[in-house]
Amino acid sequence: MSANTESQKYQQQRLQAIRSAAAVFAEKGFHGSSTRDIAEHMGIKQGSLYYYFKSKEEALGEVCLFGIEDYVEHMKVIAASDQSFESKLMATITSHLSSYRERNEALKVYNDERLYLPEEKRRNLKVLGSGYRQLLEEIFEEGVRSGALRGSIDCHFAAQAVIGICNAWGDIIVRDPDLDLFDIIQKCTDLLINGFRERRTIERSNPSNNKTDRI
Amino acid sequence: MSANTESQKYQQQRLQAIRSAAAVFAEKGFHGSSTRDIAEHMGIKQGSLYYYFKSKEEALGEVCLFGIEDYVEHMKVIAASDQSFESKLMATITSHLSSYRERNEALKVYNDERLYLPEEKRRNLKVLGSGYRQLLEEIFEEGVRSGALRGSIDCHFAAQAVIGICNAWGDIIVRDPDLDLFDIIQKCTDLLINGFRERRTIERSNPSNNKTDRI
DNA sequence: GCAGAATTCTATAGATCTATAGAAATAAAG
């Protein structure tokens, strides 16, 4: 009873249970899903689910954690890489939107249902989530320092805005599988970098002078 | 029993019931809210709620409708007004974010819970929702025609992006009442119009030549 | 104050749903 929780099969099955919970929660929401729904999704009976979870709430916690873990890891790789600001931004958007397309329902559950977790678990997840935002924020700060971005931008706002726009499009992508993912990635990146305004301007075009001092 | 549904008091109380349902649904989600919660919020007993709604689902439908109605009306006014693209965009963002700040919980419910409605009601709401997006899209198209916006932008994408970013910030605003609404409105507008990139460019500054032909 | 209408209440049927206990089945090991 205590030794088995380490067994390989148990861990595999538990992972399967987390995936099933993710799929069901993503579709019906936490309160709209019953433990019977989840069990059915993984092909066992309702009562058997409690071999893997102490409670329905624990299942939600595991799904949320599962949803954001890799995600933050991936962001660390992007942040640490040696690319231009623009490439990093695009990589971030690609990572975020691809998650949704790959039916990473767990990420959706993290976004939409985590507030139904008890205070403490929510705080733990918040640490991970703000780690993600923090990394993105640092990418923006670096962009400002390198002169790629306007010095006037609010990096906290910017990071939040990127996450917001990605989540919004993520939801749309999930519902419409015909959408061209790469097209949207490009348009999001373009919007965030260039905005929508027509530029009646002439490029000064001295690419060597990249660093501009600013206050 | 049939005549009273026209009475003034009935309509007032029913409106109150819709507001209560909106508040409770916004906080706990549709499936996480009980009819007891809603009734308690408006100071009556659970059973009495059914004097105003045929079912819990009907309540959700009414809340969603209530949430988006004025909203679309307001958008019509903005779209029909005689302002620059930039002003219209800012007015749209202001309208959207103010809604959230004014605890228009119904709008949040529309955004997050409408998919739990039966097929038919969802379709009816979709008509309203896409009317909203359509108006915003037309504002963008007009912006392109007038030369204020790049000819290369995808107006459908743009409208969707604005809605997405507003919803994302709306959620943040609701949770953090200390945030400066006007500051966020300005930053959102600025982002959408100008993007984040530093411009190593010189304005040509001939404001008279507003219309530029494009393919 | 009274009659009828409008509003709210109490009580409950019937259908969930979560979590637990213990039996049954399956797999692993000697």
Added chain:
DNA sequence: CTTTATTTCTATAGATCTATAGAATTCTGC
């Protein structure tokens, strides 16, 4: 083949929750 551990099942207690029926109360106009 037998014993033991792991996994799944059945059955159910106990706590919801929605919706309805009919009684009780409050309001309105005379």
